[in-house]
Amino acid sequence: MIPAEAPQIFVVDDDPSVLTALKRLLNSAGFSTRTFLSPLDFLSAHDPDVPGCAVIDVGMDKMSGIVLQERLMLGAQPRPIIFLTGCDDVRVSVQAMKAGALDYLSKPVSDQALLAAVEHALDEDRKARATRQEVEELRRRHDSLTLREREVMAQIVRGRLNKQIAFDLGIVEKTAKVHRGRVMEKMQVRSVAALVRIAEKLEQAGEK
Amino acid sequence: MRGLEKGSPVSPSAKALNSVFAHLSPEGLTFSPLFARAGLPRSLIVSLLVTAVLLCLFALGEIFKSEGLSAYRDSVAILLTGSAAVMTLSAAQLARLNREREKLARQSVQHITEAARNARLGLWGWTAAKDRFWGSSAFLEIMNLQESEGRLEDIAAHLHPEDRNKFFGLIREAAQERGDRQYECRQPREGGVGWLRFNISGASETEEGQVSGSVMDITAQHEAQAEAANLRHSLTHLTRVGLLGQLGGALAHELKQPLTAILSNAQALQRLVEHDKLDMTEIRAVIRDIVQDDTRAAAVIQHLRSLLKPGEFHSQVLDLNDIVRETLELVHNEMITRRVAVSCASDDGRLPVMGDPIQLQQLLLNLIFNAADAMSGGKGGMVLITTDQIEGPCAHLAVTDTGEGIEADVMDRLFEPFISTKTQGVGLGLSISRAIVLSHKGRIWAQNNPGRGATFHVALPLIQEKP
Numbered sequence: 001m002i003p004a005e006a007p008q009i010f011v012v013d014d015d016p017s018v019l020t021a022l023k024r025l026l027n028s029a030g031f032s033t034r035t036f037l038s039p040l041d042f043l044s045a046h047d048p049d050v051p052g053c054a055v056i057d058v059g060m061d062k063m064s065g066i067v068l069q070e071r072l073m074l075g076a077q078p079r080p081i082i083f084l085t086g087c088d089d090v091r092v093s094v095q096a097m098k099a100g101a102l103d104y105l106s107k108p109v110s111d112q113a114l115l116a117a118v119e120h121a122l123d124e125d126r127k128a129r130a131t132r133q134e135v136e137e138l139r140r141r142h143d144s145l146t147l148r149e150r151e152v153m154a155q156i157v158r159g160r161l162n163k164q165i166a167f168d169l170g171i172v173e174k175t176a177k178v179h180r181g182r183v184m185e186k187m188q189v190r191s192v193a194a195l196v197r198i199a200e201k202l203e204q205a206g207e208k
Numbered sequence: 209m210r211g212l213e214k215g216s217p218v219s220p221s222a223k224a225l226n227s228v229f230a231h232l233s234p235e236g237l238t239f240s241p242l243f244a245r246a247g248l249p250r251s252l253i254v255s256l257l258v259t260a261v262l263l264c265l266f267a268l269g270e271i272f273k274s275e276g277l278s279a280y281r282d283s284v285a286i287l288l289t290g291s292a293a294v295m296t297l298s299a300a301q302l303a304r305l306n307r308e309r310e311k312l313a314r315q316s317v318q319h320i321t322e323a324a325r326n327a328r329l330g331l332w333g334w335t336a337a338k339d340r341f342w343g344s345s346a347f348l349e350i351m352n353l354q355e356s357e358g359r360l361e362d363i364a365a366h367l368h369p370e371d372r373n374k375f376f377g378l379i380r381e382a383a384q385e386r387g388d389r390q391y392e393c394r395q396p397r398e399g400g401v402g403w404l405r406f407n408i409s410g411a412s413e414t415e416e417g418q419v420s421g422s423v424m425d426i427t428a429q430h431e432a433q434a435e436a437a438n439l440r441h442s443l444t445h446l447t448r449v450g451l452l453g454q455l456g457g458a459l460a461h462e463l464k465q466p467l468t469a470i471l472s473n474a475q476a477l478q479r480l481v482e483h484d485k486l487d488m489t490e491i492r493a494v495i496r497d498i499v500q501d502d503t504r505a506a507a508v509i510q511h512l513r514s515l516l517k518p519g520e521f522h523s524q525v526l527d528l529n530d531i532v533r534e535t536l537e538l539v540h541n542e543m544i545t546r547r548v549a550v551s552c553a554s555d556d557g558r559l560p561v562m563g564d565p566i567q568l569q570q571l572l573l574n575l576i577f578n579a580a581d582a583m584s585g586g587k588g589g590m591v592l593i594t595t596d597q598i599e600g601p602c603a604h605l606a607v608t609d610t611g612e613g614i615e616a617d618v619m620d621r622l623f624e625p626f627i628s629t630k631t632q633g634v635g636l637g638l639s640i641s642r643a644i645v646l647s648h649k650g651r652i653w654a655q656n657n658p659g660r661g662a663t664f665h666v667a668l669p670l671i672q673e674k675p
Binding site: 015017018020021022024025027028029059064084086091092106107108109110111114 | 460461462464465466467468469470471472473475476477478479480483485490494497500501504541544545
């Protein structure tokens with residue numbers, strides 16, 4: 001596995017002095033920070049593979065924070081977003097939270113609130129990335145199965161015995177047993193229960 | 209306000225009175241040439257009487273000289289005596305007629321004086337050659353004078369010191385040149401100041417150096433005008449405060465930006481100090497930024513205060529383009545929230561006008577909010593603000609929206625108060641806008657666009673800037 005990159009905090013605000021101050025604060029807490037004066041700059045430089053979260057001002061000139069959020073959420077790897085707002089407009093905050101913003105903080109924001117929100121967001125990002133990685137690994141394993149083995153796996157997770165599987169697929173019981181062994185080996189599990197959990201995860205991820 | 213000279217014409221009735229009184233002397237009742245001319249000349253009466261007496265004497269001489277009465281002498285004497293008698297009678301009759309005429313004239317003067325007194329119109333006259341000033345009883349009352357006659361100086365002494373020179377100037381000018389003048393000036397009074405309006409009629413062709421006129425106490429009128437101006441001012445201020453209410457969120461944002469920067473900078477500094485990560489260059493930069501943002505926050509508050517303050521009309525030279533820029537910064541966030549895209553197309557050059565920056569900003573805010581409200585269907589829209597130079601020369605401002613446009617039945621009354629098509633509007637915005645434009649000697653008008661929406665135009669006179 002590739003060693004995880006250090007998480008980055010992407011700060012987007014069209015006010016240069018606010019941007020600099022936020023960067024200083026986050027740096028002082030030991031975070032690695034990248035700043036963007038315009039949402040468009042941020043979007044064009046954005047690499048979803050870099051772990052981290054975004055701190056975005058809602059009321060920006062050329063593109064509102066909400067629109068930026070919509071663009072970010074379009075990707076396969078959504079980035080956790082913390083919104084900062086200068087005006088307490090309930091409509092906007094509801095819209096933002098509905099669209100999946102992690103936090104919605106009022107300006108001026110205290111260091112405690114901001115740092116806690118950032119920690120939380122990084123945590124979420126880490127978890128989400130771990131989940132995505134795990135699912136990817138499981139999918140890779142699943143992809144290594146032959147068509148027949150996938151059919152057998154589908155039967156196993158439904159609790160079917162070798163005899164029943166053999167009957168259903170029109171093969172002899174011994175062959176079914178060999179397939180079962182291969183499935184357990186390729187999916188790297190020892191018990192049927194573990195295989196069932198993997199099947200569930202894959203199914204959930206597939207739905208997403 | 210200083211005493212000011214009005215360009216408005218003197219009312220015809222006052223003018224007529226002035227001309228009548230131009231020929232009156234201070235007592236009002238001893239007569240000057242007008243009435244002498246209107247009656248019969250005294251010399252005629254006197255010469256008639258003298259002739260009659262001479263005839264009588266001659267007739268008597270003829271009678272006593274003769275030794276006996278001859279028919280011829282008799283008839284001559286009788287003829288002469290008869291003529292003398294007729295002449296004496298005519299002279300008596302003429303004298304009576306004259307007295308009656310004088311009496312009539314005296315009465316009409318009395319009537320006019322009485323009428324003027326009732327109208328609280330003081331009448332006065334001034335003879336330049338003798339520096340003799342006189343006034344009617346109403347004049348004395350208004351001017352708070354005891355003596356009905358005096359010199360020009362004595363009269364002027366009862367006016368506000370700052371208005372005296374102008375008063376002198378106008379009266380002396382009137383003694384040289386014909387024509388009517390009007391002057392409003394102040395009069396010191398107990399517990400304040402009164403206002404007087406002088407109508408001054410210049411010398412006529414025949415009577416050079418003769419000035420006459422009337423005076424009225426217009427203090428109450430002045431106070432009413434001041435009161436109306438005050439009310440209008442309060443209303444303008446109140447609607448501005450209302451506008452700020454609409455802008456509330458955006459203004460809060462303006463203030464929160466520097467506050468956010470200050471707080472984050474300060475807390476970053478705090479952390480650096482706590483963790484002994486002291487880098488002097490960095491610390492200096494942080495402190496410099498804190499100071500800068502503090503100044504910025506103060507400027508926002510100052511701006512807000514000036515908008516909230518019911519300040520006096522404060523005219524100064526300003527660039528209309530600056531006003532547009534500043535106002536757009538103010539509405540920026542509010543318009544984003546309303547999904548209204550505001551764009552601006554203006555000349556790069558300056559559009560210098562004379563005006564009150566706060567009021568002009570209020571005018572523009574009114575027009576922008578009006579445009580945004582016209583597109584309040586939730587779908588948003590576009591507002592275009594353009595400035596350029598038009599004939600006049602005037603600075604021209606146009607606010608175009610893509611809203612519903614103005615309905616025909618409202619168009620004519622658009623700038624009248626309490627005309628509103630909005631569900632929540634009071635209908636004062638545009639009437640206040642018009643009041644602001646008029647006080648800047650400008651014009652405001654509206655028209656529907658060929659396509660969608662409407663455009664509001666404002667034209668303000670351009671001024672020449674000193675290089």
